[in-house]
Amino acid sequence: MVAVKCAVAGLFCLFLALSAGAQSRVIEVLADKDSHFKIAGQSKPEITVKAGEPVMLKISARKGKTWNRDGTVHGFTLLRRKDHVKVSGWDLELRPGTQEFTLTAPSEPGEYEVLCTVICSEDHEGMRMKFVVLP
Amino acid sequence: MNCKAKTAALSLVLFLAAYSFAKDKPKDSVITLQGSITDSQCAFNVHSETHSHEWMIKRGVQNASDDKSCTLHCVKDMGGSYVLVVKKEIYRLDDQVKAELFAGKNVKASGTLDAKSHTLHIFDIQEDK
Numbered sequence: 318m319v320a321v322k323c324a325v326a327g328l329f330c331l332f333l334a335l336s337a338g339a340q341s342r343v344i345e346v347l348a349d350k351d352s353h354f355k356i357a358g359q360s361k362p363e364i365t366v367k368a369g370e371p372v373m374l375k376i377s378a379r380k381g382k383t384w385n386r387d388g389t390v391h392g393f394t395l396l397r398r399k400d401h402v403k404v405s406g407w408d409l410e411l412r413p414g415t416q417e418f419t420l421t422a423p424s425e426p427g428e429y430e431v432l433c434t435v436i437c438s439e440d441h442e443g444m445r446m447k448f449v450v451l452p
Numbered sequence: 453m454n455c456k457a458k459t460a461a462l463s464l465v466l467f468l469a470a471y472s473f474a475k476d477k478p479k480d481s482v483i484t485l486q487g488s489i490t491d492s493q494c495a496f497n498v499h500s501e502t503h504s505h506e507w508m509i510k511r512g513v514q515n516a517s518d519d520k521s522c523t524l525h526c527v528k529d530m531g532g533s534y535v536l537v538v539k540k541e542i543y544r545l546d547d548q549v550k551a552e553l554f555a556g557k558n559v560k561a562s563g564t565l566d567a568k569s570h571t572l573h574i575f576d577i578q579e580d581k
Binding site (some may be wrong): 367383384385386387389393394396403408432434435436439442 | 492493494496497498499507508513514529530531532535547
């Protein structure tokens with residue numbers, strides 16, 4: 318009887334997890350070879366999410382002029398703008414091609430910044446993007 | 453067998469099982485490494501054959517005029533992390549607060565190594581003058 322209860326509970330948890338995944342908003346980003354983050358339809362890329370919102374980042378990365386020895390071509394790291402503290406879980410390493418990341422937006426509303434953490438060209442320092450968390 | 457004897461026998465079995473498990477488990481040995489504290493961006497990148505800050509400094513990147521300032525800039529302003537470079541080997545560091553005190557400096561660091569993540573769990577770190 319206990320085994321049956323555990324199985325039912327497990328299936329329920331699986332159902333909840335799948336439901337949560339299905340509800341995640343998909344945000345597509347291009348980490349381009351010219352050391353710029355790009356989002357289709359935006360001349361100046363910016364991501365806006367709600368605090369604690371589950372999101373699926375679908376990031377395509379293209380190799381710039383330089384890259385890391387392990388094959389990482391760009392980084393996608395989220396920092397809180399006011400004090401440059403890294404947001405836990407938002408320190409992504411990008412390899413050429415498309416990768417998907419299921420993440421939860423920061424719980425604290427405010428302005429954040431996405432930075433590339435791989436020296437990808439002479440323009441690496443400018444590879445950044447505004448990220449806003451709404452209450 | 454009375455109750456006391458059963459308890460004693462069970463305790464003995466548990467003790468032997470625990471002893472055997474502990475004996476077989478490899479203990480993490482403490483290692484000491486000599487190298488420099490730098491940032492992940494300069495250390496891992498292909499532009500830097502010597503894992504140094506030379507490329508950044510030569511380009512005149514703002515706030516990166518020497519090893520220390522370049523390390524701090526790449527971590528604090530650009531989202532990197534502190535790492536230990538020993539010749540051509542790069543070790544990630546679990547204690548970023550301790551590492552920051554030695555940014556750009558040569559150090560002697562001791563700790564245990566997590567081979568999977570190539571991360572040094574720092575026990576002690578001192579400047580190597």
